[in-house]
Amino acid sequence: MNLLPGVFVAKKKDGSTYYRSSITFRNKHISIGSYSTNEQAHQAYIEANTILTDSSIYIEDYDTSTPLLTLSKWIVLVNFRDNNIYFKNPIYIKEKYFLYYLDGKTILKFDVDDLFYYSNHKIQKRGGHLFVSDYGMQVSILSRYGIKNYAVLERDYQFANGDPTDFRYGNVQIINRYHGVNRIQHKGTFIYVAKIHLNGDYIIGKYKKEEEAAVAYNKAVHILQSKGFDKNFPTNYITEIDEIEYAKIYNMVKISKKIREYLPIF
Incomplete structure (x- = not known):
């Protein structure tokens, strides 16, 4: 032949x-x-x-x-030219950022700092979530911004320009960074509400600072565990304050009476 x-x-x-x-x-x-x-x-x-x-x-x-x-191959060839x-992945480089073509209609934007990572990690979409395969695990691309897997758009994070395909770092804003902490608007300002789920959501307290709410959540977990509550609650690791400041907040922060008097059912 x-x-x-x-x-x-x-x-x-x-x-x-x-x-x-x-x-x-x-x-x-x-x-x-x-x-x-x-x-x-x-x-x-x-x-x-x-x-x-x-x-x-x-x-x-x-x-x-x-x-x-x-x-994908068409994009690869045009970008190379x-x-x-x-790149093996469908990436096209712009002047200060690059485009990743998830499909013909969905085009994601990223900072050039992420170029090496996404040239070696293929982005996939499943159930509305974007992820890559890393060491055999499915890893959400939101994790690169410190956003947890359970995070909800507009509650825990948002896109500054309203474009959910623009993943440049300056456009991704984290609203709620910690377990059990939600930011809400109250009388023209923001406050932070700490909640914990038992047999329903229990409010731990309302706080002026996000770190206070995160510490309050941790303290509520410790109180419940001391009562024999064996649920495996995640706790917050707070990098913005040192150990001395953490201990100070922990001792002073107030916890809801419902949490302090809660009795688990065995």
Whole structure:
């Protein structure tokens, strides 16, 4: 069989034949994809070569009706042509940030500080959550901002410009950083409410400072545990204050009478 330019023959485990397409550009060998026919693989090679050599072709020109190239591969090729940096993931570098194309409609923005990480970690979406696979575990991309897995948008964190696809650090604002602590508006200012879940939500107290509410939550956990309550509550690690300040707040912070007098049911 005469293989067309850019095409290589390969075998599946069952012995059947398929065709791989690849191209070399700026001394970089790039795999384009696998195809069922020699002609399809060659046509994909032609399309890839056209993208790499014609700067008038943009990401927006991708045609879903004849997808010999995946959208991801199209983006990879356009970025390599324009920025001379090859990534396996669908990234396009802008002047001060980069775009990550989750799909044709969802385009995420990140600071260049995250470029190395996301060039090596593929972003996936499941159940509305964005995550990467890291050491065999699914890790939420929000964890890079110190946002907990159970965090709720607009309650625990928000996007400053209202764009939930803009993950640049200056745009992601944490509202509630600690377990059991919620920020609420009260009489024109913000206060912090500490709650703990027993057989329902119990208010521990209301506090002027976030750190006070976080310490109050920890203290409530210790009170309940001293009463024999064996639920495995998470506790807060508070980096903004030292051990002396923590002990001072812990001793002075007031805890709801309902918590202090709560008796677990065994």
